[in-house]
Amino acid sequence: MFFSPVSSSSPVELTLASKIAAVLVASILLHGFLFHGSAWKSRFYQVPGSNLLAVKVKILTEALCIDCKQFVNGQLSEVYNALGPSVMDLQIVPFGNAKFVHVDGAERGDKPVLQCQHGVAECDGNIYEQCVVMQLYPYAQRYLPFLRCLYDELPMGHSDQLLDRDAIANCSTASDVEWVDIAACHDDEKQVALLQKRAKSQTPSYHKGVPWVEVNGRHVEITDDGASLLRAVCRAFISNGGTHPSCSSSLVV
Template sequence: MSTFANSVQPVVVNAYTEALCIDCQHFFNNQLYETFHKLGPEVMDLNIVPFGNARLDEISQTVTCQHGDGECDANSWEQCAVEHAIPRVYMEFFNCLEHALPMGHADDAFPDSVFLGCAAITDDLDDADLQRCHDNPMMWWQLQQKYAKATPEHDYVPWVLVNGKKIDEENDNLLEVICREFQAGGGSAVACDSYSSSSESS
């Protein structure tokens, strides 16, 4: 966790993702998870939106996902986690799923035990609340509508905005991008020291 000297607004990071997506997994494992743990919520106001390239049919109230019904169901579990926990908590749940779920197409939903098992090892995430959220058809549809509306036009996933500005998820260093935004707003964090203007001039 970072320490900081200035009471400034954290940098808003919106990550638009979907389950079973190998590129999303790569970004999560190699950048997002580590960066969040280094910076913490004082520096990084993280919002994960698990919907991605899914499509809603408002008439039939159904969802079609790029990676099949397995993705749609996994997205629903992830949405429920976001609804019921703060980023510090749901990031651990997501981290578990990134290792528990196979990436790629899945015609069928994965067993509930996969998701409840990840919830069980995640501190402060109530697996019963998660199950109720997932199993409630009305709640399910409301969340699909909510996350579809929250997902902007995009060319691919993961689609990541830092203070509203698109970054290159494959080539940009997320930690550096966030640190420079935080410093530009007057913030100071130990994890960002290597990106400070003073360190560059030394």
């Protein structure tokens, strides 16, 4: 004898089925919110296989620094492409030589103003980079293409004019990051204040110039031979017990 699924289900079974359906719907909605949500909600991308032996690499940069451009688009990108996130736990802090100062004539108690080495334009660029690097896309394999594009598109050097938003938007499209979210983060004063405070706290006061490189907490002097970063990271990785084809024996001598 065949029974209809509806007529054969008890009230308890229907209630259980309804609860399961509700949970599934809620999960789908939550997934959509996390991955396609509004501005400044950090993206939860799958991180490549984590490695406890990975070397912590911190790079201090600023948006309109020609030396930073040459390093990030040159040596850093080459080394990261060769070693990847399983070897390099990379952190870029876009703050550089900026500092908070009290403007002449400001009344006592007024909040200090942020001054950047290369003017208003650099502060503006740093904000865009902080939104991407520190908030929206906090993984190097996601934000490095965006930073490389910005260094190629933006005019290096001092300027007190705000940056061309079209250039930022074009780089976001080219590097597959969401311009709408980046712009919303950049335009939110409270969010910007928090990011600037955080970037300052991650920029050690003892640093001298940018780019400033630290490997496992120790400063690394960048040399003209183009191998100083690779050498430092490989030595640290091997000392941690790791091995990698790009870390030849000649690098650790």
